[in-house]
Amino acid sequence: MTHTAHFKVWRGDTDGGDLQDYEVEVNDGEVVLDIIHRLQATQVADLAVRWNCKAGKCGSCSAEVNGRPRLMCMTRMSVFEPDETVTVTPLRTFPVIRDLVTDVSFNYDKARQVPAFVPPKGVPAGEYRMQQVDVERSQEFRKCIECFLCQDTCHVVRDHEENKTSFAGPRFLMRIAELDMHPLDAAADQGLVRSASAQEDHGLGYCNITKCCTEICPEHIQITDNALIPLKERAIDRKYDPLVWLGSKIRRRQD
Template identity: 80%
Template sequence: MSNLTTFRVWRGDAEGGRFTTYEVEVNEGEVVLDIVHRLQATQAPDLAVRWNCKAGKCGSCSAEINGRPRLMCMTRMSTLPPGESVTLTPMRTFPVIRDLVTDVSFNYAKAREVPAFVPPPGLAPGEYRMAQEDVARSQEFRKCIECFLCQDVCHVVRDHEENKPVYAGPRFLMRVAELDMHPLDAADDTGLDRSRSAQDDHGLGYCNITRCCTDVCPEHITITENALIPLKERAADRKYDPLVWLGSKISRRRPD
């Protein structure tokens, strides 16, 4: 069973653009990316779109569908309001390259600013041991597919371009949180306080936990409650709690 649906697709580049309207066939069970491919095959061969796996695992086909950041390959047409036109636009937070393709290099720059995992001293790869509870806690964050929908929807950078130099965004604050709670990360031994760094270097204080990042995550990662709020609590403790501050000044006793 098929029907004709109106699609309003933003066409343009960094210099500007406009919406172009298409009437396109939609079949039962199809996703938005199927329709975009049909448009390319039948009406708009020069339509630029980024995609790869079409299975919700590469994060490439991020766009805004009816104003909501989503993966086109995971948005079924049957979940959209029936009988209404569908509006496709590129992610608003990032500069447009052409049509639905945006320049997401901001995110890779922020990724490079997060200090990597620090291996525990005296242990070689293959000798690491962790409790299953600790594995499960950090494993949630490793489900991230780098779609950057959480970055796109975060109003701290979506509505305030001036914040981009000082704010990493939820995806990379989540990475800091993952490392900060990792029981084998030896960053403290190098003088790196990840919680303090999140506040001072990655703009944690700009986040006001509106939960919009969690709401759009296609992997259902609880970014706000499981990563950002605990990270904020640890950062506040280490900066303002006098007992925590004192404890950080006392050298750990090491076995002889």
């Protein structure tokens, strides 16, 4: 079946813009990105939109559909009523470049600030050995496609621009948690305590675990429960638990 849908699409650039109304054909099985492409092909050839795989695996087509951060390629038109107005706007947390394309370089800047995996000393690359049970907790976080929807919906940066300098956001705090849980990461041997760094350098304390990041993750990663809360617990234990603090001060016996 085919019906005509009413779309409101944000058009503009760094100097400002507003919502424009369009009537566009919708076919069974289509997603919002299909409709945006049809608008480009039939009515607004200069409409700017970022996309790549159209399979929910590249994270490029992130936008806000009826106010909710979503991947346009994974948002089926069937979830809307035929007479419902569908509003598509750019990610609110990041500066607009043009139309639906935003400048997400903030996220790449934060990624560079997270210290990389530190290989264990004396173990050549290619000879790392881990049991599956040791990596199950952090393996979930590897599903991240870096759509930055969690970054967009996190109110710490969405509603408080001033926090961006000191808060990494859920995606990169999850990255720190992944490394902190990695059975072979040897950062502590070089004096880097990742949980403490998350708290002191990346703004972990700003997170008040509202779980909004978890709710909109297209990969269904339990960001809050499995990454952020455990990371908070490790940071607090190290700082306030006297036994943990004492243990951290005792040097490991050298063989």
